[in-house]
Amino acid sequence: MVQKIVTLVFPLFVSLGLLAQNTANKPALSLESRTLVSTGNQLPFWMQMNQLGMVDGSDAFQQLVVLHWLQQPQELDPEQWQFSYGLSVAGRLSEHAVLQPNEYWGRLHYKGWYLHAGAKGEPVFANGLSMTNGNMYLSNNARPMPRVGFGTTNFQLFRSGWLSRFAFDFEYNEYFLLDDRIVDDANLHHKRLDMNYTIAEGWRLSLGLDHWVFWGGTSPTHGELPGFEDYLRYVLGHTGSENAPETDQNNVAGNQLGNYAFSLTREAENSSVELYWQHPWEDGSGTRFENMPDGLWGVSWKQHQPHQLLEAMVIEYVNTRHQSGKYHKEPNPDKPGEVMGNGRDNYFNNSVYRSGFVSYDRMMGLPLFIPGFNADGVSSGFPNTRLWAVHQGMNGWLSEQIGWKTLATYSKHYGQHWAEYPRPKELLSLAAQVDYYLPTKPLAFSLKLAYDNGAVLDSGFGAELRVRFTLK
Structure with missing residues (x-):
């Protein structure tokens, strides 16, 4: 089914795009070579995370060659049909060599709306300095x-x-999970609504809701799960039908999770500042803020003048330790016959969709959530979901x-409420990068040095040399 949809829809978008194409904008083509090496058994955190899933963190040495092809209008005209598209292909030489298309997408624009088909990375937030790319649920990690x-x-x-x-930002998506997962042929629904309000000149407040649902597929434990016949139940957050697993009938259909997002932005003449807070939820207790200590807090600052000594800065704090408490429907020792607790939210894990919130074995959002794997090498969710972190870029x-x-x-990192580590595991991850752009040629060189120290990943140093040639 998934292959049929992609096969039918993507060529249709390309055909519409050729009709809507603005010939004044030529595609940009770039070729990139990346050599990565580490003193440990795996690459340091900031050499493997937030790389669109191209880097295999388990190999201490690897060579990447990446081809990018991008076309998009310099400015969207609401009165014209316009088309943008992108393609990136990555080849990796290592112990786990692979050649894979990472991005392949087309987008048709008209009057401020768009139709989308294909796989596309997220817009880069805050010059790529954020730990989460500004979203706990959807970074560029996977x-x-x-x-x-x-x-x-x-x-x-x-x-x-x-x-x-x-003003409003809205999107409605159906994702296709093509990687190996414990539940075969599962789907992922997503919708997002942001309401933006201009308080005064230069001041903007944004309130948002992010909603995700894993649905359908075939489970090794529960068999074939309800599909399109229960689609409205999934999208609207209703309880599962009589054909759904018992946990869905008692709660909601599918694996539902989401995020409240709040931000305040100040745009001045020479710089801008954004304060943002995101609150995760896995069930009703989270939507009622019973897990209030958990979330992402951040501030992003950026200068508008180019080529400044300090151009941009980000500071973030994230906490996922509370999870609505350590009890969930357990017998109350003080009141026999009653249960207590709505906790143990166990973020990004689920008892039916046990592979967790991953794409091709990478966490889709916050990269500090690192999946475990079963005997078949398939993601089995996150053994550690309780952590706190501070980040600066x-x-x-x-x-x-x-x-x-x-x-x-x-x-x-603390493990899980019912499976805590004997002692918390710490991780310090550092990275520094220098870029050199030739003044007369479309050629750039980058050198990155990284270091990890702690019990979450191998401690050690790493280095990356990147060469990029761009043709416009």
Whole structure:
């Protein structure tokens, strides 16, 4: 079914795109070589994470060759049909050599709306300095999943009066999970709504809701799970039908999880600042904020003037330790016959969809969640879901040709509420990068050094040399 949908929809988008193509914008083509090496048995954290799933962290040495092909309008015209598309292919030489398409997508734009088909990475947030790319649930840590969907960006219902201060970002997607998973042929539904309000000139408040649902497929324990016949139950968050597993009938259909997002942005003449907070939820207790201590807090600052010594900076704190408490429907020792607790949310894990919130063995969002694997080498979810971390990233320019970037993350990991580590595991991850752009040729060189120390990943040093040639 998935292959048929992709086979039918993607060529249709390409055909529509050829009709809507703006010939004034030529595609950009780039070729990239990346050599990675580590003193340990695996690459350091900041050499393997947030790389669109191209880097295999378990190999201490690997050579990557990446081809990028991108076409998109320089500016979207709401009165014209316009088309954008992208393709990236990665070849990796290592103990686990592979040749894989990472991105292949087309997007048709008209009047602020778009139709989408294919696998596409997320827009880079805060110059790539964020630990989460600004979203706990969907960073660029994993290989992009193919999807079909539609959405709008900065859509306004009203053009005048105080109601014109409101704008909306919305998207509705169905993802296809093509990797090996414990539940075969599962699907992933996603919808997001952000309401943006201009408080005053230069000030904007954003309130958002992110909703994800794993649905359908064939489970080795529960057999064939309800599919399209229960689609509205999945999308609307209703309880499971009589054909669903007992846990779905007692709660909601499928594996439902989501995120509340809040941000405040100040746009000044020379710089901008964004404060953001995201609150995760796995069930009703999370939607009622019973897990209130958990979430992502961040601040992002950026200068508008190019080639400044300090161009941008991000500071983030994330906590997932509370999870609505350590008890979940357990006998109450003080009140016989009653149960207590709505906790043990066990973020990004599920008793039916046991592979967890992963794409091709990588966490889709917060990269500090590292999956475990069963005897067949298939993701079996996250053995550690309780952690806290602080992160800081900076970048800038030493000259118009020389840029720099640093990342520093410290985290502490506790296991799960019913399977705590004997003592917390710590991880310190550091990275520094220097970029050099030739002034007269479309050629750039990058050198990254990284270091890990702790019990979560192998301690050690790593280095990466990157060469990129761009043809426009």
